Amino acid sequence: xxxxxxxxxxxxxxxxxxxxxxxxxxxxxxxxxxxxxxxxxxxxxxxxxxxxxxxxxxxxxxxxxxxxxxxxxxxxxxxxxxxxxxxxxxxxxxxxxxxxxxxxxxxxxxxxxxxxxxxxxxxxxxxxxxxxxxxxxxxxxxxxxxxxxxxxxxxxxxxxxxxxxxxxxxxxxx
Numbered sequence: 796x797x798x799x800x801x802x803x804x805x806x807x808x809x810x811x812x813x814x815x816x817x818x819x820x821x822x823x824x825x826x827x828x829x830x831x832x833x834x835x836x837x838x839x840x841x842x843x844x845x846x847x848x849x850x851x852x853x854x855x856x857x858x859x860x861x862x863x864x865x866x867x868x869x870x871x872x873x874x875x876x877x878x879x880x881x882x883x884x885x886x887x888x889x890x891x892x893x894x895x896x897x898x899x900x901x902x903x904x905x906x907x908x909x910x911x912x913x914x915x916x917x918x919x920x921x922x923x924x925x926x927x928x929x930x931x932x933x934x935x936x937x938x939x940x941x942x943x944x945x946x947x948x949x950x951x952x953x954x955x956x957x958x959x960x961x962x963x964x965x966x967x968x969x
Contacts, residue, residue: 824863831855831872849879853888860895870900874909881912886920910934911943914950924955 834855838848856872863869873892880889893913896903903909914930917923931954934947953961 824866827855827859827862828868831859844882846883849883852876853879857892864899870896870903870905870909873900874903874905874912877909877912881916881920884920886916889916890921907934907938907941907943911947914947918950918954928954 831852834848834852838845838852853876856876859866860869860873860876873896877889877892877896880886880892890913893909893916896906896909897913900906910930911934914927914934917930918927928951931947931951934941935944935951938944956964
């Protein structure tokens with residue numbers, strides 16, 4: 796009886812210690828998050844965007860998302876990488892990161908914004924109006940109650956119209 800109690804006690808104590816201790820993966824996760832926070836501060840501390848810092852931050856976001864794909868920050872970091880890539884004229888990379896969110900993180904709270912941003916980049920940076928319309932339409936049809944649905948609908952109506960033509964249209968409507 797004493798031996799049985801002793802083994803049960805060892806199992807309980809062992810499980811308590813194993814639940815409370817950080818694994819190597821947890822430590823790596825926390826370290827990378829801390830590094831990202833510091834790099835974000837450094838990157839956004841200036842009025843102008845430093846391309847080298849922006850690229851380093853994108854690399855860190857992608858490393859985190861690849862290393863910890865099940866973490867809730869993975870799609871957020873991919874989204875941030877897409878935004879920065881768009882702003883440093885790496886639209887194709889931005890589309891790749893948004894596609895990864897689209898394919899793997901359907902429950903991400905910015906999922907609809909991901910689809911909208913993808914359409915926006917396809918339209919305005921890559922001039923791929925056909926695919927842009929496809930993504931704007933998904934937002935309108937599948938998420939009609941979302942705040943971006945009206946914006947997507949408006950974008951569809953002006954799709955492919957150049958700036959000069961838009962100005963003429965607005966001047967005529969006044």
